[in-house]
Amino acid sequence: MIFALTPSQTVGPYFAIGLPWPGGPYAVAPGTDGALTIRGTIYDGAGTPIPDYLLETWQADPSGRFADLWAHAGPSELAGFRGFARIGHEDGDGTFEFLTLKPGPVALAGGGVAAPHIDVSLFARGMLGRCVTRIYFADEEAANAADPVLASVPEARRNTLLARAVADGYEIDFRLQGPGETVFFAI
Amino acid sequence: MADSDDEPRRIYAPVVDTPTSYDRDGEDLHPPLDYPAYKSTRLRHPKQPLIYLPQGLTEVTGPALGSAEVLGKLDNDLTRQHDGEAIGERITVTGRVLDTEGKPLRNTLVEIWQANAAGRYRHRWDRFPAPLDPNFSGAGRCVTDDEGRYRFVTVKPGPYPWGNHYNAWRPSHIHFSLLGRAFAQRLVTQLYFPGDPLFPFDPIFNSIADVAARERLVARFSIERSIPDWALCFEFDIFLRGPGATPFEESP
Numbered sequence: 001m002i003f004a005l006t007p008s009q010t011v012g013p014y015f016a017i018g019l020p021w022p023g024g025p026y027a028v029a030p031g032t033d034g035a036l037t038i039r040g041t042i043y044d045g046a047g048t049p050i051p052d053y054l055l056e057t058w059q060a061d062p063s064g065r066f067a068d069l070w071a072h073a074g075p076s077e078l079a080g081f082r083g084f085a086r087i088g089h090e091d092g093d094g095t096f097e098f099l100t101l102k103p104g105p106v107a108l109a110g111g112g113v114a115a116p117h118i119d120v121s122l123f124a125r126g127m128l129g130r131c132v133t134r135i136y137f138a139d140e141e142a143a144n145a146a147d148p149v150l151a152s153v154p155e156a157r158r159n160t161l162l163a164r165a166v167a168d169g170y171e172i173d174f175r176l177q178g179p180g181e182t183v184f185f186a187i
Numbered sequence: 188m189a190d191s192d193d194e195p196r197r198i199y200a201p202v203v204d205t206p207t208s209y210d211r212d213g214e215d216l217h218p219p220l221d222y223p224a225y226k227s228t229r230l231r232h233p234k235q236p237l238i239y240l241p242q243g244l245t246e247v248t249g250p251a252l253g254s255a256e257v258l259g260k261l262d263n264d265l266t267r268q269h270d271g272e273a274i275g276e277r278i279t280v281t282g283r284v285l286d287t288e289g290k291p292l293r294n295t296l297v298e299i300w301q302a303n304a305a306g307r308y309r310h311r312w313d314r315f316p317a318p319l320d321p322n323f324s325g326a327g328r329c330v331t332d333d334e335g336r337y338r339f340v341t342v343k344p345g346p347y348p349w350g351n352h353y354n355a356w357r358p359s360h361i362h363f364s365l366l367g368r369a370f371a372q373r374l375v376t377q378l379y380f381p382g383d384p385l386f387p388f389d390p391i392f393n394s395i396a397d398v399a400a401r402e403r404l405v406a407r408f409s410i411e412r413s414i415p416d417w418a419l420c421f422e423f424d425i426f427l428r429g430p431g432a433t434p435f436e437e438s439p
Contacts (some may be wrong), residue, residue, distance in 0.1 A: 001212055001287045003426045006403055008217040008393045009377040010225075012362060014308040018300030018326035019364060045230035052312075058250060066248040068368075084250035101249045106244045109207055119245045121369050126227030128218040128394050131372065132240070135304060153238055178235050184233045185240035186214070187372055 011054055013090075015123070016091040017185065019054060022089035027057060027100035029080030034062065036169035039097035044123070045177030050096020052125055057098060057135075058087045064104035092142040105143060114145035115150065122174065131184045135172055138162040149185075157183050208242045209371040218394035226351055227391040242371055242431070249369040252296045263329035265301075265341040266322075273323035275304025275342030277418045280378065280406065283335040284365060287429035288350030291334075291335025298328045298364040299339060306345030306359075315347050324362060340418065346385055358385035358392060365425060372427040379405045380421065 011019075028035050038057075042048045060066050060083065065076040065081040067071040076083065078101075085098035105113045137143055138159075145151050150158055160182045163170035174182045220232035241248070266273040279298075284292045302325065303307045305317035309325050323342065329336050344359050360377040367373060380393065383405075386392055394400040401424075412420035 001210055002289050003285065003402065004286045004400065005213045005216055005287060006374065006376055006425045007400045008374060009391060009394075009404070011375050012311075012313055013302060014302075014310045015312050015327075015362065015364075016297055017308060017324065018328075018362070018377060026196075045232075045234075047367075048230075050231070056373075058248070059246060059247065064244075066244065068248040068251050082250065083254065090310065108243050114243055114245075117245065121370075121373055122377055124231060126229075126231035127324070128220055128222060128225065128228065128391070130375065131220070131233060136243060137387075149240060157235070159360065170305060176231055181233060181235050183235070184237050186211075186237040187240045187246050 010125060010128050011123040013052055013125040014091035015054055016052075016088055020057075021088060024086035024088070025071075025098040027059065027082055027098055030099060032078075032080050032101065034101050035099050036102060037097050037099055038118075038163060038170045038172065040163075040171050040173040041094045042096065043094065043173065043175045043178075045173075047178060050124055050176075051091045051094060052089060053094075053096075054086070054088040054123040055096050056087075056121040057118050058121075059098070059100065060081050060099050060103040060116075061104050064106045076139045090167065100131075102137065108148065112148065113143075113146070115140055115147035117147075117149075120174075131176070131186050132187055133174065133182050134161055135163050135170075136161045137165075137170065139165050153183050157181075164171040200248040206247055206248065206430035209369060209428040210431045213287070213428075216395070216397050216400040218396070219363055222390065222394045223335065225394060236423070246371045247295055247324040247369050249366060252366060258328060258330065263327050263337075263339050265299075265325065265327045267340075269322040273303070273342050273368050274320050275323070275345075277340070279340050279412070279414070279418050279420045280337060280361065280423060281336065281420065282340040282406075282423040282425060283337055284331050284337065284367075284425050284427065286372070287426050290429070291331070291333070292427065293331055293333050293335055295331050295335075295364045295368060296328060296364075297331060297337040298326075299341075299361050300326045301361040302339065302347055302359075304342045304345055306347035308347075313347075313415070317345070317347070343380065346383075351390060354426040356385050358389050360394065363423075363425065365427060367427045374425070374427055376425070377404060379425045380422075381405055381408055391421065
């Protein structure tokens with residue numbers, strides 16, 4: 001490291017004038033085969049839904065490839081797949097939803113395979129930096145059992161990372177504090 | 188379609204000439220998530236320790252935004268997004284997005300949002316009784332060029348009151364959002380202006396404990412880049428995380 005990092009600051013209460021856009025919640029184009037909705041609610045430490053949050057997601061496509069410009073791993077050849085969703089509300093009811101495809105497994109740096117997962121960044125007024133978590137899928141039992149990141153999470157807290165299958169997709173809530181506090185990661 | 192058990196899943200590995208990890212050193216320069224002087228942090232920070240996440244493909248890749256999909260022609264000129272010109276002290280804000288090795292980050296999205304010259308945001312939650320400017324929305328975006336440079340034309344935002352404590356005012360600032368080239372580089376921060384008398388009283392600015400790190404959020408006034416008879420210029424370089432140490436260095 002030659003230069004020091006630029007430090008983080010909060011997104012504040014007014015990010016909605018700049019960051020969200022109508023297509024933001026579509027990590028994949030509507031109508032794509034296999035598209036599913038992931039939804040949930042974000043709670044603060046008092047158990048109250050957070051009305052003003054910015055949520056971003058980033059993930060591989062079903063073949064484990066990414067829609068990034070830099071050709072790290074492919075790139076994804078799936079038309080309409082962006083792999084990135086941004087959901088932001090200024091005074092919502094604390095719920096979020098985005099449309100995506102279920103990601104495939106991706107290679108791990110040290111060999112092996114990571115269970116299907118979606119990276120999540122959470123920003124809000126009152127948060128001086130982002131909180132990072134992951135969405136895993138409760139119905140990927142075998143893959144989850146072999147995933148080293150999940151294995152590093154205390155067993156009693158692992159379920160906070162697991163999205164449950166529902167009719168049109170999956171559900172997962174994020175809790176910043178208190179009973180059932182979501183596991184957040186240092187990356 | 189997303190999940191077929193009939194055929195083995197093919198696993199794609201990273202190509203070799205891109206970072207396989209991002210430096211974790213210096214992460215402690217960021218402000219703490221639990222910072223009592225900024226009261227809204229109280230119910231909005233995790234209380235359990237963060238769990239170490241080994242960086243994998245998902246963290247070293249990042250979204251490819253910055254195409255025509257999200258960019259309009261006047262997106263980087265906040266003074267000309269309406270029929271009339273925005274009111275206020277016209278300024279240009281420019282700088283480079285680099286990693287901590289000094290390498291420019293090209294073609295990466297830079298997004299900003301800010302109050303108008305009177306300190307009022309165009310947002311229904313902002314009840315500060317200062318005038319709205321019908322010719323100023325306060326949001327801009329651009330992508331960096333081959334040298335990692337971005338440039339905005341805007342008006343200098345005013346300070347404004349907030350409810351954190353008695354007589355609380357935010358120093359003038361512009362919010363910046365950076366995607367970088369990898370999920371691990373994502374950063375949201377704020378630009379401040381040199382010499383602001385509100386610095387000693389602002390818990391958000393002072394949440395960064397390291398004085399030198401805090402000062403890096405203060406833009407530099409540049410007389411050289413100011414445009415005669417038109418606009419003052421402020422420069423603000425942004426440093427995102429660089430590549431992590433390579434575990435096995437090859438000798439030349």
